Amino acid sequence: MMIEELKKAMVSALDAVDVEIPEGFQVQVEASADLRFGDYQSNAAMVLAKRLRMNPRELAAQVIEVLDLGGLATIDMAGPGFINFRIQKETWSRRVGDLLADDRLGVPLACPAQTIVVDFSAPNVAKPMHVGHIRSTIIGDSLSRIARFLGHEVIRDNHIGDWGTQFGMIIHGWKTVLNESDLEADPVAELLRVYRTVNALCGDDESVRETCKQELVKLQSGDTENLSIWEKCVDLSKQGLQGIYDRLDVSFDYWYGESFYNDRLAPLVDDMLESGVARVSEGAVCVFFEGDQKLEDKPTIVRKADGGFLYATTDLATIDFRVEKWDADQIWYVVGMPQQLHFQQIFEATRMRGLNPSMHHVAFGSILGEDRKLMKTRSGDNVQLVDVLDEAVERAAMAIEEKNPGMDSEDKKQVAAIVGIGAVKFAELSQHRMTDYVFSWDRMLSLQGDTAPYLQYSYVRVRSIFRKLEEGVVLDGSKLVIEADAEVHLARMLVRFGETVPSLLDDFRPNLLANYLLELAKAFHSFFEACPVLKSEGEIQNTRLVLCSLTSQVLQKGLGLLGIEVPERM
Ligand code: ARG
Numbered sequence: 001m002m003i004e005e006l007k008k009a010m011v012s013a014l015d016a017v018d019v020e021i022p023e024g025f026q027v028q029v030e031a032s033a034d035l036r037f038g039d040y041q042s043n044a045a046m047v048l049a050k051r052l053r054m055n056p057r058e059l060a061a062q063v064i065e066v067l068d069l070g071g072l073a074t075i076d077m078a079g080p081g082f083i084n085f086r087i088q089k090e091t092w093s094r095r096v097g098d099l100l101a102d103d104r105l106g107v108p109l110a111c112p113a114q115t116i117v118v119d120f121s122a123p124n125v126a127k128p129m130h131v132g133h134i135r136s137t138i139i140g141d142s143l144s145r146i147a148r149f150l151g152h153e154v155i156r157d158n159h160i161g162d163w164g165t166q167f168g169m170i171i172h173g174w175k176t177v178l179n180e181s182d183l184e185a186d187p188v189a190e191l192l193r194v195y196r197t198v199n200a201l202c203g204d205d206e207s208v209r210e211t212c213k214q215e216l217v218k219l220q221s222g223d224t225e226n227l228s229i230w231e232k233c234v235d236l237s238k239q240g241l242q243g244i245y246d247r248l249d250v251s252f253d254y255w256y257g258e259s260f261y262n263d264r265l266a267p268l269v270d271d272m273l274e275s276g277v278a279r280v281s282e283g284a285v286c287v288f289f290e291g292d293q294k295l296e297d298k299p300t301i302v303r304k305a306d307g308g309f310l311y312a313t314t315d316l317a318t319i320d321f322r323v324e325k326w327d328a329d330q331i332w333y334v335v336g337m338p339q340q341l342h343f344q345q346i347f348e349a350t351r352m353r354g355l356n357p358s359m360h361h362v363a364f365g366s367i368l369g370e371d372r373k374l375m376k377t378r379s380g381d382n383v384q385l386v387d388v389l390d391e392a393v394e395r396a397a398m399a400i401e402e403k404n405p406g407m408d409s410e411d412k413k414q415v416a417a418i419v420g421i422g423a424v425k426f427a428e429l430s431q432h433r434m435t436d437y438v439f440s441w442d443r444m445l446s447l448q449g450d451t452a453p454y455l456q457y458s459y460v461r462v463r464s465i466f467r468k469l470e471e472g473v474v475l476d477g478s479k480l481v482i483e484a485d486a487e488v489h490l491a492r493m494l495v496r497f498g499e500t501v502p503s504l505l506d507d508f509r510p511n512l513l514a515n516y517l518l519e520l521a522k523a524f525h526s527f528f529e530a531c532p533v534l535k536s537e538g539e540i541q542n543t544r545l546v547l548c549s550l551t552s553q554v555l556q557k558g559l560g561l562l563g564i565e566v567p568e569r570m
Contacts, residue, residue: 001108002095003029003499005072006040006085013067014044019059022051029085031496038084039073039492046081056081089482092491093543097477099494099550105557106498109151117155117322118144120334121250124161125237125257126170126191129244130382132336135364138428140334141250141563142510143362149561150502155253155326159318160241162234162257166195168216172208173198174229175215188240191233220308234259247389248421249563261317265309268317269302277352278302287349300345315346316353323357330358332508337363337434362508364433375439393420395445396453400570407569415567419453420445422564426452429562430514450518452564455555458521459566462552465533465545473545480543486523486530490547493523497554501561510562517558524551 006029014021027044045060052059060081067075073085099106120140123129129137140156148154173194182190201208219226238255245251269285272278278287283305289295302313322328333343343361350359369375375383397416400407407415427444431437447453466473482491493516500516533544556566 001106001498002072002087002495003031003040006042006069009067009069009072010042010044010063010083013063014048016066017059017062019048019052019054021048025051031499032084035489037078037082038076038086040085040087042083042085043081045083049081087492089488092482092488092495093480095495096482096491096546096550097480099498100475100477100546104498105550105554106495107149107501108498110502111151113151113153114329115153115155115327116147116330116332117157117326117328118147118332118334119157119159119318120144120332121245121252122159122161122335123241124164124166126166126195126233127161129241129385132367132382134385134388134424135336135367135428135433136334137245137248137250138425138563139362139364139433139508139510140332141248142425142429142561143332143334143505143508145561145563146501146504146510146513150505155322155328156251157322158252158255158257160238160255160257162237163259163262163314165216167219167230167233168212168214169198169202170195170233171215171219171226171229172212174233183236187236191236244385244389247417248425249565256318256321258311258314261314261321264317264321265303265313268320269309269313272302272316272353275353277349287345287352289345289348292348295344295348298341298345300342300349302349312342312346312349315342316349319346319350319355319357319359323355328357330360332360332362334362334364337365339363360508362433365436368436368438370438370440372438388424389421391441392424392445393417395441396420396423399445399447399453404570411569415570418565418567419456419570422452422456422559425562425564426455426514429510430518432509432511452559453570455517455521455559456564456566457570458524459552459555459559460568460570461528462524462548462555463568465548468534469545475546475549476542477546479539480546481539482543482547484531486527487543487547490523490527490551493520494547494550494554496520497558513558513561517555520551520554520558524548 007027010027010029014027025048027042028047029040029042032038032041045063046056049056049059057077057080060077060083064075064077064083069075069085071088072091073087076084076086078084118140121133121137123133144154144156170191177197178194179190182193198208198212202212215226219230234257269278272287273280273285278285280286281299284301285303286299286301288299300312301310302316303309319331322331335343340361340363343359347359347361367375393416396419397412400412400416400419423444427437427439430450443449444451445453447457482488496516497520500513504510504513527547531544533541533548536544559566
């Protein structure tokens with residue numbers, strides 16, 4: 001990695017200069033935002049000079065004096081003491097040659113590799129998976145792919161809500177308003193109808209609410225009839241969900257839902273009482289966070305006065321299991337912002353219990369409709385994920401029909417699925433996860449904008465160059481002559497792939513990869529306009545073909561890390 005080498009050289013140069021380096025001082029080297037100042041830039045001399053009360057330009061000059069880059073780059077100073085590096089053309093040629101030989105495309109393995117449990121998607125049984133769950137599913141899947149590619153042991157666990165209070169209503173509805181043949185035809189839709197019907201009845205009628213409560217109590221105390229209804233609902237829901245995950249190309253290693261932990265809740269609470277982590281307050285068992293500024297006045301209940309357990313209790317039991325059984329070093333929860341307090345509480349309670357995996361709430365904002373309000377259907381219901389996917393694929397099919405009417409109809413179908421679903425995923429992943437983003441069909445499917453179809457089309461365009469070549473070109477990474485500005489810029493972007501991917505996990509930001517890929521595609525299009533490929537010859541053609549080939553590989557790999565496929569034609 002270029003950045004690492006530059007950092008190392010900077011560290012040795014600072015060592016060689018006669019100054020006292022403060023404990024914990026970190027040398028920063030970053031890709032330059034403005035290429036007029038070179039490819040990479042370091043503010044280390046300025047930061048250090050400030051700490052040591054020295055003149056920053058003087059210190060920078062001393063560092064440059066002894067900095068030995070072995071011909072990697074030229075060095076100069078700018079402004080108040082920035083050190084700028086301009087990579088030599090021969091260096092680019094060598095680096096691009098290295099990339100061609102590297103099946104990881106320059107991305108280093110993480111060291112040390114860790115065991116990471118990614119808790120994502122986690123919809124609730126018998127309630128539909130709506131666009132809010134789409135964010136968790138898409139972000140969680142992408143983060144899992146990135147972590148796995150970096151060499152971590154990743155465990156994808158779908159912690160579905162299969163034991164909530166909704167089952168009181170569903171069981172009552174199952175016994176009174178269920179339509180068997182509709183259930184057979186479309187189980188998820190029928191379960192949802194049942195749930196909605198009873199939910200509406202509950203609103204008007206105290207006695208219905210009471211009946212539902214009784215059904216829930218019976219379920220929780222092991223009534224066989226209710227348990228068997230519950231089991232059927234869970235199975236049917238899982239099958240429905242699996243269909244969606246297949247379309248999204250998302251998979252899980254486990255589906256340990258909330259019910260999986262039922263037997264562990266009572267002993268857990270006893271243990272917490274015994275160790276003093278929890279105590280009884282007004283009949284309930286609570287964890288108080290004395291001395292914690294954020295949580296001081298926000299205790300969490302782990303057992304209600306009536307003996308019932310809560311969402312938090314299950315999550316605490318889940319952490320125990322993940323640490324004991326899987327030896328998890330890290331646990332990532334990809335869950336919306338509204339659950340922030342819940343996660344702060346269970347993380348703190350877990351630390352109080354003496355467990356210390358590294359736990360992160362990977363939060364995200366909402367999806368808004370074009371009116372900038374929470375996205376809803378015309379009738380005011382939550383938009384369902386399946387409908388979003390159907391519409392995306394349908395719109396993509398129309399666009400393909402228009403652009404490429406001659407394509408074989410099986411291919412058209414396949415490409416429409418790749419493009420439509422890719423568009424939905426990219427619209428999500430190209431945003432900072434915390435922003436509330438506005439869902440816009442036209443914007444996400446455009447071939448010109450910052451979209452998946454634009455990147456997929458760029459990929460197709462590169463691949464078509466190779467189809468036009470006579471058979472049997474052999475690319476030679478040892479004979480590269482990167483010369484023209486557009487070639488240099490494309491080379492620079494290709495080398496940045498290896499620097500970008502590891503940084504994505506620092507703050508769980510796949511959007512940095514999405515943005516990187518857009519920049520890469522733009523660099524490719526400028527290169528393709530400025531530098532003829534098919535009409536060039538010899539070493540120049542070999543160089544340009546290597547750049548093209550790497551561009552297609554990085555686009556494919558990068559989109560793959562976002563969970564997005566590429567078609568060969570579109
Ligand atoms: N089922 C929950 C919901 O839909 C999300 C669960 C997230 N994971 C967890 N371990 N709490 O809100």
